[in-house]
Amino acid sequence: xxxxxxxxxxxxxxxxxxxxxxxxxxxxxxxxxxxxxxxxxxxxxxxxxxxxxxxxxxxxxxxxxxxxxxxxxxxxxxxxxxxxxxxxxxxxxxxxxxxxxxxxxxxxxx
Amino acid sequence: xxxxxxxxxxxxxxxxxxxxxxxxxxxxxxxxxxxxxxxxxxxxxxxxxxxxxxxxxxxxxxxxxxxxxxxxxxxxxxxxxxxxxxxxxxxxxxxxxxxxxxxxxxxxxxxxxxxxxxxxxxx
Numbered sequence: 631x632x633x634x635x636x637x638x639x640x641x642x643x644x645x646x647x648x649x650x651x652x653x654x655x656x657x658x659x660x661x662x663x664x665x666x667x668x669x670x671x672x673x674x675x676x677x678x679x680x681x682x683x684x685x686x687x688x689x690x691x692x693x694x695x696x697x698x699x700x701x702x703x704x705x706x707x708x709x710x711x712x713x714x715x716x717x718x719x720x721x722x723x724x725x726x727x728x729x730x731x732x733x734x735x736x737x738x739x740x
Numbered sequence: 741x742x743x744x745x746x747x748x749x750x751x752x753x754x755x756x757x758x759x760x761x762x763x764x765x766x767x768x769x770x771x772x773x774x775x776x777x778x779x780x781x782x783x784x785x786x787x788x789x790x791x792x793x794x795x796x797x798x799x800x801x802x803x804x805x806x807x808x809x810x811x812x813x814x815x816x817x818x819x820x821x822x823x824x825x826x827x828x829x830x831x832x833x834x835x836x837x838x839x840x841x842x843x844x845x846x847x848x849x850x851x852x853x854x855x856x857x858x859x860x861x862x863x
Contacts, residue, residue, distance in 0.1 A: 631802075664847030668785070675835060675856060676777075676785065681849040682842035719785050723847050727790055727799030729775070734784040 632656045634722050636732035642710045642739055650735045651702040652720030658701035663722040665703035667696060670717045670734075679718075680705060707737075715739040742766040742852045744836050749857030756826050756861075762819040762836030762854055770794070770814035773839035775850060776821050778832035786832075789821070790839060790848060826861045833858050 633655040642648035652667075653659055661683045668676040678687040680696035683703065693708045703722070707714055720732040748760040762774070776788040789800045789810040798810050809822040819836050834857055837850035 664842040664849065666842075666849035668850070670785070675853040676837075676850070677853075678849070678851050681840070681851075682847060685842075687851065717784075721787070721849065723842070723849075725846070727797065727848070728801070729787045729790070729848050731777075731785045731787055 632724075632730075634720065634730045634732040636718075636720060636735045638733065639736045639738070642707070642714075642737065644710060644712060644739055646710050647706065647708045648710060648737065649699070650705045650707075650718055650720075650737070651699065652704070652722065652732050653702040654722070659698065659703045659722065661698060663703070663724070665696065665698075666721045667694075667703075667705045668719045668721070669714075670719065672717075676719065710739050712739050742838065744838065744852055744854035746834060746836055746854045746857035749834065749859045751860045751862060752826050753863050754826060754828060754861055757822070757824045758826065758859060760821040760823065760834055760857055760859070762821075764817045764819065764836075764838075767838070769812075769817040773841075773848070774810075774812065774819045775837045775839050775848070776808075776810060776819075777835045777837055777850070777853075778830075779835070779856070780829070780832040783832075785835075788834070791819070823859070826859075828861050831859060831861045 635653045667680040670676040684696040775790040791810045838852040
């Protein structure tokens with residue numbers, strides 16, 4: 631069974647740039663998986679950041695960007711701010727109506 | 741304004757059943773597919789199921805197929821999740837989310853989320 635992988639944790643300095651990735655235990659991620667990205671703070675519902683690889687959801691600042699880097703989907707945060715400290719999840723569409731979440735990355739801004 | 745409000749969670753004994761509801765407003769409910777996503781305490785998000793706008797098509801994660809049933813009543817703008825044979829590892833907050841498509845009827849992503857309802861399975 632293919633698993634969607636993310637870094638368990640990452641840290642970034644305020645004002646810095648960080649790239650979180652989303653891969654597969656078997657195979658490469660491409661735009662055909664329509665990767666999307668979600669931000670979640672503890673106790674809250676997820677918030678949609680990026681869909682279809684690199685399209686920002688309404689109201690999402692342009693310091694959040696999505697791409698394919700090598701064989702993974704990537705979420706880059708440029709100019710990190712304190713309130714970016716959250717959990718970040720990617721989702722890959724596997725076809726046949728099936729979506730799979732990655733395990734999530736806990737981002738610390740310090 | 742799009743609003744999704746889940747209800748129906750609670751404490752249930754192992755082997756029991758529960759029906760979750762998600763009341764939708766602020767959009768044409770029958771036009772949009774809807775999904776359920778769950779999150780166990782301290783764990784990540786897990787996609788559970790999706791249902792098409794008409795209700796004709798449903799899909800499930802392997803972990804719940806055969807025990808969970810998603811349905812909708814478009815006349816009531818309400819999404820449901822029937823959960824049977826509850827197990828301890830079904831303990832989670834269950835979110836409903838509106839589904840959008842990245843391309844045609846493919847590439848599902850979730851643009852609006854409810855606040856979730858907690859299901860606790862324990863004796």
